[in-house]
Amino acid sequence: MTSELVAARETRAPAHATATIPVAPTDPRLDAWRSFVHAHARLTRRLDEELQAAHRLSLAEYDAMLQLANAPGRRLRMSALADRVLLSRSGITRLVDRLVAAGIVERTACTTDARGAEASLTREGLERLRAASRTHLDGVGRLFLDVVTAEERDVLTGALGRVLDNVGRVGSEVGFAPVSGTD
Amino acid sequence: MTSELVAARETRAPAHATATIPVAPTDPRLDAWRSFVHAHARLTRRLDEELQAAHRLSLAEYDAMLQLANAPGRRLRMSALADRVLLSRSGITRLVDRLVAAGIVERTACTTDARGAEASLTREGLERLRAASRTHLDGVGRLFLDVVTAEERDVLTGALGRVLDNVGRVGSEVGFAPVSGTD
DNA sequence: CCCGGTTAGTTGCACTCTCAACGAGAGCAC
DNA sequence: GTGCTCTCGTTGAGAGTGCAACTAACCGGG
Numbered sequence: 001m002t003s004e005l006v007a008a009r010e011t012r013a014p015a016h017a018t019a020t021i022p023v024a025p026t027d028p029r030l031d032a033w034r035s036f037v038h039a040h041a042r043l044t045r046r047l048d049e050e051l052q053a054a055h056r057l058s059l060a061e062y063d064a065m066l067q068l069a070n071a072p073g074r075r076l077r078m079s080a081l082a083d084r085v086l087l088s089r090s091g092i093t094r095l096v097d098r099l100v101a102a103g104i105v106e107r108t109a110c111t112t113d114a115r116g117a118e119a120s121l122t123r124e125g126l127e128r129l130r131a132a133s134r135t136h137l138d139g140v141g142r143l144f145l146d147v148v149t150a151e152e153r154d155v156l157t158g159a160l161g162r163v164l165d166n167v168g169r170v171g172s173e174v175g176f177a178p179v180s181g182t183d
Numbered sequence: 184m185t186s187e188l189v190a191a192r193e194t195r196a197p198a199h200a201t202a203t204i205p206v207a208p209t210d211p212r213l214d215a216w217r218s219f220v221h222a223h224a225r226l227t228r229r230l231d232e233e234l235q236a237a238h239r240l241s242l243a244e245y246d247a248m249l250q251l252a253n254a255p256g257r258r259l260r261m262s263a264l265a266d267r268v269l270l271s272r273s274g275i276t277r278l279v280d281r282l283v284a285a286g287i288v289e290r291t292a293c294t295t296d297a298r299g300a301e302a303s304l305t306r307e308g309l310e311r312l313r314a315a316s317r318t319h320l321d322g323v324g325r326l327f328l329d330v331v332t333a334e335e336r337d338v339l340t341g342a343l344g345r346v347l348d349n350v351g352r353v354g355s356e357v358g359f360a361p362v363s364g365t366d
Numbered sequence: 367c368c369c370g371g372t373t374a375g376t377t378g379c380a381c382t383c384t385c386a387a388c389g390a391g392a393g394c395a396c
Numbered sequence: 397g398t399g400c401t402c403t404c405g406t407t408g409a410g411a412g413t414g415c416a417a418c419t420a421a422c423c424g425g426g
Binding site: 022023024025027029030031032033035036037038039040041042043044045046086133137138140141143144145146147148149151152153154155156157158159160161162163164166167168 | 205206207208210212213214215216218219220221222223224225226227228229269316320321323324326327328329330331332334335336337338339340341342343344345346347349350351
Binding site for chain 3: 077078079089090092093094110113115116117
């Protein structure tokens with residue numbers, strides 16, 4: 001996703017199922033999209049490298065730990081965790097397996113639902129998270145926040161928040177997979 | 184990457200930190216970061232699903248085809264392609280393998296360097312790309328561009344472009360891996 | 367109570383990606 | 397030319413993830 005073909009086409013279509021103006025590959029509006037995709041790719045790759053180098057943790061693992069830390073009782077049902085980390089259920093099973101092996105979380109049976117399992121952050125896990133958090137937040141500050149003004153941050157928050165809502169909304173309209181409900 | 188520790192709700196902007204002020208987990212500036220990460224995750228997942236459903240292509244494959252289409256002669260050296268789609272060399276070898284199997288690209292020896300290989304888009308590949316492009320651009324328009332104003336697009340382009348540069352710059356300063364030169 | 371349908375989590379398999387190691391060739395020094 | 401080193405692309409091994417299938421258990425209607 002870096003550039004998008006050449007041929008232009010500027011006809012207006014009545015496309016109503018989605019109510020959208022056709023986007024040509026040369027459409028200048030795509031610059032925003034390209035910046036978005038590109039910046040994200042580089043940034044997350046870098047943050048992941050830093051986290052991996054300093055703490056032997058992937059961003060997904062870090063995120064899972066964070067979700068657990070923020071949950072009441074520092075514990076969550078597997079599915080709830082999967083939703084928040086944007087992973088499939090099998091994915092979260094395996095991620096939790098790794099965290100358990102690392103002593104970062106404990107897997108316990110759910111008291112109210114015998115089918116269920118809960119992952120809870122251990123004391124050590126919380127410490128690991130605190131340390132990793134310093135690295136991660138430092139990276140976010142240094143690579144992202146430092147070069148974005150306050151006004152730009154507000155625009156990002158607003159516009160991208162709207163995009164996020166839109167993906168969910170259009171999704172349910174058209175009957176696309178829910179993708180799982182983060183937040 | 185969904186929320187970060189406590190998740191501050193206040194929208195009040197703190198002193199403009201433009202010089203790496205420590206970032207606390209509750210720093211409201213992180214709202215912009217969270218929106219960014221979240222929106223990207225949902226959006227690309229959705230676009231990938233749509234492309235997969237309609238054309239049996241992943242975003243990475245689509246992007247590779249696009250890079251080839253935009254290259255002079257509709258062909259690129261393997262490494263050049265790898266750089267542009269942000270994939271490792273082995274990754275691009277395998278991706279091209281798949282595209283060759285699908286009749287979308289041809290792998291030819293490089294005339295000027297006997298070690299080298301070139302991938303070139305076939306006639307059929309170009310047609311597949313044109314079709315996929317409609318789906319993809321429609322998705323980008325519908326899910327992203329439609330809900331972002333012109334002013335917001337400009338801010339996104341500017342701010343995220345700066346972020347992109349910054350990642351590269353800080354990277355070379357500190358001696359981090361170049362990550363390969365996409366764009 | 368029991369029975370069918372649904373949901374929670376795990377597991378087998380397939381797929382994609384990376385890293386490390388490799389063979390082949392390029393390119394410079396001498 | 398010979399030799400040394402670097403680069404190009406491929407390959408094998410391994411990590412991470414999703415889908416589909418499976419088991420166990422919940423839940424509502426007879």
